[in-house]
Amino acid sequence: MTEQHIKLPAGSIEKTTTTLNLGPTHPATHGVMQNILELDGERIVSADQTIGYIHRAFEKIAERRPLAQITTLTDRLNYCSSPLNNMGWHMTCEKLLGVQTPKRVDYLRVIVMELARIADHLICNSIMGVDAGAYTGFLYVMQFRELIYEIYEEICGARLTTNMGRIGGFERDFSPLAFEKLEKFLAEYPKALKEFEDMFQRNRIFMDRTMGVGGISAERALNYGFTGPNLRAAGVDYDVRVQNPYSRYQDFDFTIPVGTTGDCYDRWLVREQEMWQSLSIIRQAYQKVQSFKGAEASVYHADTPAYYLPAKEDVYTKMEALIYHFKIIMGETEIPAGEVYHSIEAGNGELGFYLISDGGRAPYRLHFRRPCFIYYQAYEELIKGSMLSDAIMTMSSLNLIAGEMDA
Amino acid sequence: MALTNEYIIQRLKEKFGEDLFTFQESYGLLELVAPKEMNLKVLNFLYDDAQLQFRFLTDLTGVHYPNLTGEELAVVYHLHNLQSNCRIRFKVHTSVDQPEVFTATGLFSGANWMERETYDFFGIQFVGHPNLKRILNVDEMDYFPLRKEFPLEDQTRIDKDDEMFGRG
Amino acid sequence: MSRPVSYNLVQKPLEKDISVAPLPDGHQGEGFFATSLDAVIGLARKNSIWPLPFATSCCGIEFMATMGSHYDLARFGSERVGFSPRQCDLLMVMGTIAKKMGPVVRQVYLQMAEPRWVIAVGACASSGGIFDTYSVLQGIDQVVPVDVYVPGCPPRPEAIIDGVLRIQDLVGKESLRRRNSEQYKALLNSYGIQ
Numbered sequence: 001m002t003e004q005h006i007k008l009p010a011g012s013i014e015k016t017t018t019t020l021n022l023g024p025t026h027p028a029t030h031g032v033m034q035n036i037l038e039l040d041g042e043r044i045v046s047a048d049q050t051i052g053y054i055h056r057a058f059e060k061i062a063e064r065r066p067l068a069q070i071t072t073l074t075d076r077l078n079y080c081s082s083p084l085n086n087m088g089w090h091m092t093c094e095k096l097l098g099v100q101t102p103k104r105v106d107y108l109r110v111i112v113m114e115l116a117r118i119a120d121h122l123i124c125n126s127i128m129g130v131d132a133g134a135y136t137g138f139l140y141v142m143q144f145r146e147l148i149y150e151i152y153e154e155i156c157g158a159r160l161t162t163n164m165g166r167i168g169g170f171e172r173d174f175s176p177l178a179f180e181k182l183e184k185f186l187a188e189y190p191k192a193l194k195e196f197e198d199m200f201q202r203n204r205i206f207m208d209r210t211m212g213v214g215g216i217s218a219e220r221a222l223n224y225g226f227t228g229p230n231l232r233a234a235g236v237d238y239d240v241r242v243q244n245p246y247s248r249y250q251d252f253d254f255t256i257p258v259g260t261t262g263d264c265y266d267r268w269l270v271r272e273q274e275m276w277q278s279l280s281i282i283r284q285a286y287q288k289v290q291s292f293k294g295a296e297a298s299v300y301h302a303d304t305p306a307y308y309l310p311a312k313e314d315v316y317t318k319m320e321a322l323i324y325h326f327k328i329i330m331g332e333t334e335i336p337a338g339e340v341y342h343s344i345e346a347g348n349g350e351l352g353f354y355l356i357s358d359g360g361r362a363p364y365r366l367h368f369r370r371p372c373f374i375y376y377q378a379y380e381e382l383i384k385g386s387m388l389s390d391a392i393m394t395m396s397s398l399n400l401i402a403g404e405m406d407a
Numbered sequence: 408m409a410l411t412n413e414y415i416i417q418r419l420k421e422k423f424g425e426d427l428f429t430f431q432e433s434y435g436l437l438e439l440v441a442p443k444e445m446n447l448k449v450l451n452f453l454y455d456d457a458q459l460q461f462r463f464l465t466d467l468t469g470v471h472y473p474n475l476t477g478e479e480l481a482v483v484y485h486l487h488n489l490q491s492n493c494r495i496r497f498k499v500h501t502s503v504d505q506p507e508v509f510t511a512t513g514l515f516s517g518a519n520w521m522e523r524e525t526y527d528f529f530g531i532q533f534v535g536h537p538n539l540k541r542i543l544n545v546d547e548m549d550y551f552p553l554r555k556e557f558p559l560e561d562q563t564r565i566d567k568d569d570e571m572f573g574r575g
Numbered sequence: 576m577s578r579p580v581s582y583n584l585v586q587k588p589l590e591k592d593i594s595v596a597p598l599p600d601g602h603q604g605e606g607f608f609a610t611s612l613d614a615v616i617g618l619a620r621k622n623s624i625w626p627l628p629f630a631t632s633c634c635g636i637e638f639m640a641t642m643g644s645h646y647d648l649a650r651f652g653s654e655r656v657g658f659s660p661r662q663c664d665l666l667m668v669m670g671t672i673a674k675k676m677g678p679v680v681r682q683v684y685l686q687m688a689e690p691r692w693v694i695a696v697g698a699c700a701s702s703g704g705i706f707d708t709y710s711v712l713q714g715i716d717q718v719v720p721v722d723v724y725v726p727g728c729p730p731r732p733e734a735i736i737d738g739v740l741r742i743q744d745l746v747g748k749e750s751l752r753r754r755n756s757e758q759y760k761a762l763l764n765s766y767g768i769q
Binding site for chain 3 (some may be wrong): 023024025026027031032049052053054055056057060061075076079080123142143145146149159160291374402403406
Binding site for chain 2 (some may be wrong): 702709
């Protein structure tokens with residue numbers, strides 16, 4: 001038998017590197033991304049990235065839907081912290097429509113956004129532990145994500161894809177039970193976060209796995225368009241909450257943790273410190289909310305009957321409310337034509353909404369500036385020359401959420 | 408000196424002449440439109456100039472205006488000066504028959520995938536791009552889905568009835 | 576007025592510490608128990624399913640909550656989640672499957688060894704969900720045969736557990752000859768799988 005039974009691709013015998021498919025289904029449950037790595041032994045020579053395995057065409061769907069219905073799409077961008085995306089979208093619409101939100105609404109929004117930020121960072125940090133081999137931190141901390149989910153449920157009814165809030169505020173006031181659950185969270189969480197921190201921060205194995213791994217310099221990070229904790233770990237203190245404050249963040253007192261080398265350890269530390277800062281912001285916001293008295297203490301939406309559905313009792317009894325209700329639902333309210341770009345500090349960085357309106361019910365064009373998509377480009381540069389296990393740690397430290405990446 | 412929109416307009420007019428740009432201001436953000444051949448020159452000027460220093464590319468995307476014949480496709484750059492906290496929007500238009508625009512990847516590494524996404528959605532060819540192929544859609548797709556003439560739904564699906572969605 | 580739900584401020588006293596799976600029908604005597612092989616194998620299989628979590632998006636995060644200690648899927652026997660298709664029984668597809676991902680789901684399904692079950696968790700995996708677009712597969716039953724569909728966007732962890740319990744019912748009652756039967760072969764052929 002002299003025939004060749006196995007056909008090898010051209011050049012495969014001379015090739016000295018191994019090809020490894022770190023495929024779209026990989027155990028590190030980060031979402032669906034594919035990297036075809038060329039390995040020289042254990043060192044990575046190059047990585048061929050493929051994304052788009054969960055491309056759901058959000059931008060095309062948005063051209064079909066009225067502004068209020070796009071909130072459900074924004075939920076599913078960074079689904080670990082849906083309220084952040086929702087609030088960012090509402091603020092974009094409010095910028096376009098010229099709606100001013102009252103103080104209490106802004107402070108309530110801050111509470112919800114910082115809770116979402118804690119939920120997002122908790123997943124990222126604990127999954128970094130899982131990828132290094134330590135499951136306990138993850139399972140222990142998931143319990144507190146359940147507490148956050150319970151708070152969301154009290155506010156809007158849903159755990160994960162929250163569709164929270166409306167243009168101009170919230171759909172209903174926070175119930176006393178929601179504040180009770182928030183107090184329970186504020187009381188119990190710091191101790192758990194401290195235990196989680198003690199488990200990893202000075203842990204020899206974790207430090208060896210993450211220090212010096214996947215580092216990036218500040219210049220390269222800025223050139224790539226990094227934002228968020230990944231950029232702050234590289235040394236640049238750019239935080240949209242401080243530079244372009246929205247939702248009255250300028251009234252709050254918080255610091256921005258900044259790292260030095262931009263490696264995985266710095267990213268872990270930056271996220272950890274941001275969680276402590278978020279806790280402090282939530283406490284301040286809660287105090288401010290409780291300090292409202294009288295009529296102000298029950299305001300939960302802006303007074304814009306043109307864009308915010310009036311209360312049902314009024315719709316059934318008053319003529320103007322009925323007309324506004326009709327106009328909003330049938331899409332006949334005046335939406336100004338124009339282009340607006342608004343960005344917020346989401347869990348992963350600057351989440352921007354570029355909205356072009358032509359005066360119609362649905363946007364003419366809506367583009368999401370997704371931080372994950374932009375900084376994942378740098379992944380090949382981050383892992384070149386490092387080992388395979390470092391590539392896994394780098395991927396999990398970047399906090400890649402596939403829903404946000406592919407949109 | 409604070410970087411105001413008037414100052415930026417003045418500097419750009421000084422460098423490129425009075426007629427190159429059309430300026431507009433929407434919601435506090437300065438918007439410039441220039442012919443597509445000048446896009447790299449403008450981006451480089453905004454990057455290198457000592458006062459302007461727009462060194463952060465926030466976003467790069469495309470828009471399809473089927474009504475503007477000869478200028479249907481637009482590429483929109485959002486730039487940010489982090490030190491002075493100033494943002495601008497820079498647009499170039501190109502026609503749908505010859506949608507070629509110079510790539511910005513030489514200046515911003517982050518433009519790489521953003522241009523691939525714009526190519527994937529609109530079909531804008533970025534001249535000089537190192538790896539211009541589809542990024543989010545399947546490689547075999549032969550049309551550019553975000554152009555206005557294409558529908559959202561997959562027309563070959565059999566389990567959903569368009570009549571029921573009011574689209575029959 | 577909102578109802579105080581999962582707040583566990585008042586502990587309920589346990590009536591029985593241990594719950595035991597019910598015995599299948601059979602004949603019992605002194606030191607022996609006779610039943611059909613199907614029932615015993617079914618009982619063993621259903622309480623030790625090894626799932627393969629194919630988590631793509633938001634439903635995957637709800638699955639992580641289900642595996643966490645609050646909702647705990649492990650008490651139903653699904654303690655060991657594996658990512659190798661050869662070793663797993665249950666393919667849990669959680670999240671939107673885009674057309675780009677369809678061949679990957681199919682490949683993973685083909686690599687699984689019989690007996691294998693598939694559960695489509697969430698609206699996107701069942702029917703495309705809210706994404707009726709050109710790039711999303713309208714339900715994974717376009718590419719693989721599905722046993723149980725769990726609706727929801729995302730389904731609550733209790734719903735995911737309910738789905739797994741229905742799979743357990745299917746597993747417990749399945750005949751040992753099903754995988755070689757004509758009907759099953761015809762089902763696989765309709766998906767183009769030999």
